[in-house]
Amino acid sequence: MNPKRPWRQNISLTGQTVVEHIVDDPIQLMLQISRRLPAKARGPVGKAIASLAGDRFGAAATVGQEIAGDRAGAEAALDQATQGAALTRSQGGSKAAHLADVALSMGDHERAERLLQQVPPASRRAAWYAAAARIALYRGDHDLAVEFASRHPRNVALARRMLGEQQVFAGYRPDLPAEPNYEPVTGRVLHVLTNSLPHTASGYAQRSHSILKSLVERGFEAQAVTRPGYPVQVGIPWAASEDIVEDIHYVRLLPTRLGQGLKARADQHAALLAAEVRRYRPAILHTTTHFTNAIAVASVAKAFGIPWVYEVRGQLADTWASTRGPQALTSQRYREFSARELDAAKSADAVVTLGENMKRQLVAGGVSEAKISVCPNAVGVPFINEPPTQGDARARLGLEPDVQLIGTVSSIVDYEGLDLLLRAAALLIPSHPRLRVRIAGDGVALPGLKVLAEELGIADRCDFPGRVQRAEAIWHHAALDVFVVPRKDLTVTRSVTPMKTVEASAVGRPVVASRLPALEELVVDGETGLLFEAENAGALADTLRSLLDDQPRIERMGANGREWALETRTWAANATTYENVYARLAR
Template identity: 70%
Template structure:
């Protein structure tokens, strides 16, 4: 089928996205663009910018070190640049300090950024100063402060409007659409409303969505999916078509020429555009996922058309947001309102699906009736349910020595995964384990820093960081390992949210070594399918790895038990029966 590509709308959307990012957060835009580059190109770009020492007043140099993953040198460069500027009270220097504060914020240092802004005399505070102050307030979770600072300079009018829209939605705004009394749904049809999807995103979220759609379709339901307005153009795919078909699953794109200004307008726009697709597809059930803004749009459409909707809680996104900001974020306005809106979404839905026992209990504690909650854990399908590749074949395919002892992961590389702990544990074991190798497949914001850490610990020569791998290749990276490691940090989000990749590792027959956290206790039977170790304890992780690497027979026994555990109920075909039951009860 020839796919229609709305080039004019996509060009307008791309221009709007870039324009808004330049106003909202130009430093973060530069970092996000760099993260979409291949690993080698990203390192080359970062190191190239880091060599620019006589232009940009240290801003470009600092960003370069950040892109390359060298936070230590980024901080030192930032210090040097600030020390020069504090002695220079020209207006240009004041603007430069504001830009440097923006860089400090991008490095996760809001206090430092605040101090830098405070050093600028009031008379020299221009539009860029107030824009950065607004971003600092939002980073801290202070919606009121973000709106107030953005509103204090006329050049920041667009930024102020977007900050105000975000404040409104987090404060409890609920969109409404006119009732459509003549609507007649098609029995057995389900429309999923997603944040992102294959083929443009290969995250665990997209993989889970596709697996659900395929498994439900195989049971006889007519299914399709609609992604959020602007996706995937907003994430760097300006050539996107109006629809993609992946393994017979339709993914419909909402690509208007212009997106609404601010979160409130975009929620309203999402509801209107979704209503148009509902009129075409005529689903009997709508099914959406975290976070709550999806549920706001879907709930408005469901009420207007008189059809039920399912809300699938796949994460604790308020906790994910707070995990990058320190304990004070847990007391912020944004965190409190984020949690409240997620519970509102779950209570408004006709049924809630979630991933595990811990997440279910949090919903019950928040007031969602237990009878309205079903658990569909992360699971596997083909090829993981087939006989897995042999380790020798996998290593030959990936160029890994057949007699090596390989530990690692296949994952999104973000800070809360704690993969720096794994790098340190390998460095601790390497001197007495000459065959030890570390293999970390995946990409994310923390990847450059892991590579720098490996260099500094002197183990770069035994580390492999192949970057993002395509979905069909993931199973080979699993199969090449001796041990799959999940060293997640002890945070609220990691204590409750279960990952997907460890289930895939278990399906391939690999023991899983994981932090001893409640969510991971749902995925690893300690001393049967793997080992649990004290979270954030390098010595405990090194001991767990060492004990299993020294005992091949024990590893093989654990791997076999892990594969049986997956086959016993962690498959998408098993989950599909739960989804079918939910849909049937809602449309009875």
């Protein structure tokens, strides 16, 4: 099948995306572009930018150091740029605004605010108000973000987008006219997704694909549609209007132009989804977090008179807050984000979630327990098949056969706590000369981990192979002696269960994980792995030592983990739950 590529829409969407990023947050645009570079290239590219920028272009030098993952270097460059600079006299505060944007990109909103406050009111122009609006949004104050963005006429596009976001988080829902003559096809289900294979290889995308495959194997007709603009918005301008992965159809909603602001995009999402429902004629709609998907789906389901399922895969308000400190938990955005998620779950005809902790939170928030089903992250082929041996995996990946290898296969973000793994390894290496650390994956925290490995003096014992293709993940699991999940103790990590631990157990690797409620659902302490005190490098080192010094225990826990995964965590078992949910809705 030759895929149809809507080049006119794709080119238009690409241009719109670039322009909006430049308007909304140009520094973040630069950082996002840099993250698409190969992992090995980011450090040299970032250092080259910093070197070329020098002292004259402090903002660019700071961004270069941040791209390279050198946070200390970035902070020093920002210090240099702000010392003695005539910020108040520079083009109406534009230099202060650019430096504030850089500080904000580093997560330092307090410093960003201090930079802006140096500019007297009479010297504040469009760039200053745009930066102030971005800081307010970062802190979760939608009302103040709209106020600042609306202060200068040159920021009209930014103000429109800030206003749309404020309205949706305050509870706006699209409204479609009823379609009384709609006739659905029995057994046909349409999943409405944020992203998907083959363009996104996250745990979210893999879970969606596994669910769809399991439903088709049970006799359902099932396909998926992704959010408007995806995948062009994430840097795939050659995207086709439909992708087929292992016989699963992923339909793309690619208009010529996306609505301006979150409110307009919610209306557009609902209208485009309604057109797809008329074409495909599903009997059930099934969507996932976060709530912006749900409000479009709820509107369409109401208009067509069909039931819908909301699958709560995470607490995205907590994910947002996890990078902003405890004050974020009392912000306007957090309160409204949490409220809209509960609204979505309450209004859905059925709710699915990943674990018992998440179910308890939903019930505590007022969602009827009777309509909640738990479908945990699970494994299918190839993890169900006999896994590769450790020797074969190491030979395939070009690794030394006789080292002690600890590590992970993961998205590399701050809340995963992988800096703790490096610190624990530094404590162990003097007494374990064969120890090596392997962290496979990619993400915003990867450059900083490489810098930390150098600072700890263990860079020669660490391997960062970068992004792993999905088909290769099992080999990276199998190469390890111990799989480590050192997640930080945050609201989001206490409730959301990851997929990677289940895969590691299925391959027969013991899992060492932070003692958090969500991870306690996945590691049978003392049987399939070990739990340690979160954010305690010494405790992690001691726990790892107890395994590394006892090879029979490693093998025993690995075997127990595989048995546990195959008995309790397969997509075939989950398919039964989905089938029951859909049957209940059909009745």
